[in-house]
Amino acid sequence: MKIDDIAKLANVSKSAVSLALNGKNGVSQETREKILRIAQEHGYIPRPIVKADQYFQSNSKLLRFVACTNEGIVTEQYESLPFFMELINNIDKQIGSSGYSLMVSSINIENLQDEISRLEKEQKSAGILLLGTNLTPEQIKLVSSIQPNLVVLDTCFETLDVNFVVMNNVYGAYQAGKYLVELGHENIGYVESQTRMYNFDMRKKGFIQAITESGVKIAEKNYFSVNPTVISSQEEFKDKIKDRLNHLPTALFCEADYMAISVIKSLTELGLNVPKDISIIGFDNIFESQVITPELTTIHVKKDKIALLAVEKLIREIDNKEVEKIKLFVDTELIIRKSCKATK
CATH class of the missing domain: 3.40.50.2300 (Response regulator)
Structure with missing residues (x-):
């Protein structure tokens, strides 16, 4: 019995199992008890x-x-x-x-x-x-x-x-930009983190390089910023989208998966359908990118x-x-x- 096995039985991520087994915050009490019960029932001894x-x-x-x-x-x-x-x-x-x-x-x-x-x-x-x-x-x-x-x-x-x-942040975001262009997107938006750091700056560099090479530019009005660690919908982002529901970008690149998931939730609450109304692509390929609806197209970090x-x-x-x-x-x-x- 390994952490992977417990995660599958509990239908949670490996991260959640690790947090529960180590008594850390980040999982609900109900989930923690479920994970501990499964571990005990299968004789798991953590290392x-x-x-x-x-x-x-x-x-x-x-x-x-x-x-x-x-x-x-x-x-x-x-x-x-x-x-x-x-x-x-x-x-x-x-x-x-x-x-x-x-x-x-x-x-x-x-x-x-x-x-x-x-x-x-x-x-x-x-x-x-x-x-x-x-x-x-x-x-x-x-x-x-x-x-x-x-x-x-x-x-x-x-x-x-x-x-x-x-x-390779530059290459990853470059891949994302090229993919959106290949899908025919020209009116592209960019969702950046309110907190800046090396990784995000390099991703911005790579994405802009990719679409610029294809003759596409991001309009100033198509830049959005969100909190990078909030996975729920964000009111400030929703307010900006509300003001322009009839002239949105056809696609958004988000600097991280947490941001992409937050954006999808925000858009869904406004009655917009992803990808029918707007395409979303993230970066990191975290576990949650596979369980969000729709499943998130993203950049896998090895x-x-x-x-x-x-x-x-x-x-x-x-x-x-x-x-x-x-x-x-x-x-x-x-x-x-x-x-x-x-x-x-």
């Missing part, structure tokens, strides 16, 4: 991310995953967001067969230096996998000065002498490959004293489902 007898072991076999939380994308409840939970699960899976242990730590971004120093003083790690989603180059440099064995995930700054492993490359690089630095720094971009894949249609 702790760090076993009790490993906590005080030598730092030579301990890797630390660090997420820096704030009020933007990586909130204190970041582990309940499917993308991050899937990424952590994939990292844990890769580390599991390496002889190393993984410790997951969340710290407040406002106290970055003090918190990293404290963690490393309390339990020295052999290396850090840093979730760089919302970090600046200066903050990443600070972490590397405390623990030089470092691989940063989910962002990239080419001018830093630090290891980075990230999805979180398993990102985790594998990051763990392998970090272990090479530790075991082989590898000093060369790398910047790895993992290409994405277009996943065609039911939220987009051709214009003709």
